[in-house]
Amino acid sequence: MTKADKHYIEDAIATRAIHAGQEPDALTGAVSTPIYMTSTFKQDGVGGLRGGYDYSRSVNPTRTSFDEQLAAVEGADYAMSFSSGLAAIDVLLRSTMKPGDNILIGNDVYGGTYRLLSKVFVPWGVGLDVVDTTDPSAVNTALAAKSYKYIWVETPSNPLLGITDIALTAQLAHEHGTKVVVDNTFASPVLQHPLVDGADAVVYSTTKYIGGHSDVVGGAVLTNDSQVADQVAFLQNSAGAVPSPFDSWLDIRGLKTLDLRVRRHSANALKIAEWLETRPEVERVWYPGLESHPGHEVAARQMHGGFGGMVSVQLAGGPEAANRFASSTRLFTLAESLGGVESLIEVPAAMTHASVSGTTLEVPANLVRLSIGIENADDLIVDLAQALDDLSA
Numbered sequence: 001m002t003k004a005d006k007h008y009i010e011d012a013i014a015t016r017a018i019h020a021g022q023e024p025d026a027l028t029g030a031v032s033t034p035i036y037m038t039s040t041f042k043q044d045g046v047g048g049l050r051g052g053y054d055y056s057r058s059v060n061p062t063r064t065s066f067d068e069q070l071a072a073v074e075g076a077d078y079a080m081s082f083s084s085g086l087a088a089i090d091v092l093l094r095s096t097m098k099p100g101d102n103i104l105i106g107n108d109v110y111g112g113t114y115r116l117l118s119k120v121f122v123p124w125g126v127g128l129d130v131v132d133t134t135d136p137s138a139v140n141t142a143l144a145a146k147s148y149k150y151i152w153v154e155t156p157s158n159p160l161l162g163i164t165d166i167a168l169t170a171q172l173a174h175e176h177g178t179k180v181v182v183d184n185t186f187a188s189p190v191l192q193h194p195l196v197d198g199a200d201a202v203v204y205s206t207t208k209y210i211g212g213h214s215d216v217v218g219g220a221v222l223t224n225d226s227q228v229a230d231q232v233a234f235l236q237n238s239a240g241a242v243p244s245p246f247d248s249w250l251d252i253r254g255l256k257t258l259d260l261r262v263r264r265h266s267a268n269a270l271k272i273a274e275w276l277e278t279r280p281e282v283e284r285v286w287y288p289g290l291e292s293h294p295g296h297e298v299a300a301r302q303m304h305g306g307f308g309g310m311v312s313v314q315l316a317g318g319p320e321a322a323n324r325f326a327s328s329t330r331l332f333t334l335a336e337s338l339g340g341v342e343s344l345i346e347v348p349a350a351m352t353h354a355s356v357s358g359t360t361l362e363v364p365a366n367l368v369r370l371s372i373g374i375e376n377a378d379d380l381i382v383d384l385a386q387a388l389d390d391l392s393a
């Protein structure tokens with residue numbers, strides 16, 4: 001079975017998530033990877049390292065276990081985990097770009113990614129341009145106009161769930177000598193496989209679906225390119241944004257059940273999106289699993305086993321209705337973030353995307369974003385129904 005094999009890519013993820021990097025502890029047979037809460041390791045004589053372990057900024061066995069597990073689930077040659085998604089993004093870009101290089105990003109990327117690029121990388125001397133990555137001809141025109149080191153793709157994007165064709169983008173980018181990074185946080189490695197589709201690197205905020213329980217902040221960079229992996233590992237160790245052993249253990253525990261959870265998130269989200277389309281208080285539902293979504297056909301081809309757990313709605317009653325709706329649910333918790341077992345609700349313009357207000361990434365003020373959890377879907381619908389009823393009360 002090779003990494004391009006359909007069974008390896010789709011069906012066997014659940015098996016690898018349980019077993020890869022999870023050998024029982026050699027000393028005690030502990031089945032669950034121990035949390036090696038140690039900063040340093042005894043050397044057997046000067047330079048006599050046991051298993052290559054010297055100092056936990058450089059390497060820690062719990063982190064190694066997660067990196068091996070995640071690499072296997074993704075089907076990547078290299079995975080390196082970080083203390084946050086943004087730390088992963090920062091180290092990937094800072095270790096492989098230099099002042100004078102250009103980067104082209106989608107117009108609907110995570111607000112924190114845009115802030116990092118526009119407020120830190122641009123003053124450092126990196127050129128930043130924005131394009132609608134869901135439009136291949138716009139991408140092609142932009143790539144032809146300037147030399148870009150990277151095109152940065154998020155699909156589904158946040159918060160409008162825009163769908164970019166990864167394989168087509170990779171083909172266009174490579175014709176222009178540009179590399180493709182996919183932020184695969186929303187789809188997770190269960191539903192979408194950017195490296196197989198031609199991307200050069202994948203990043204995650206493991207804070208979301210991979211951790212999956214809203215109890216850890218983390219990130220990761222994955223690639224099949226050994227040179228990029230070396231550059232990322234060097235800056236990771238030099239700058240030090242590493243996850244703690246306990247963070248790594250929470251990510252390991254989350255990743256083991258990712259396949260089950262993401263399938264349930266997706267099934268719940270589809271059911272709720274279809275129901276939301278029937279409600280008069282809702283002006284528009286954004287969910288790639290709906291035929292009404294402009295990216296549905298590409299998503300159906302590119303995503304495997306579901307369309308993810310994120311649904312956004314625009315309310316007919318405007319920003320006021322959006323604020324009121326998001327404040328009157330009982331099961332859905334009003335909070336930023338996403339991808340945990342519990343359902344969350346938020347108003348992007350005022351919360352997660354406040355930092356992009358007034359930029360080309362600004363989002364509609366009547367938009368509400370739902371992170372659909374793995375509760376019973378009918379209970380979630382009852383909750384949303386009472387909150388929507390409340391708007392016309």
Ligand SMILES: *Cc1c(COP(=O)(O)O)cnc(C)c1O
Binds near residue numbers: 113183185186204208
């Ligand atoms: C949350 C998020 C990030 C940033 O990750 P942190 O773990 O919060 O640093 C990056 N990209 C996407 C798509 C996200 O949702």
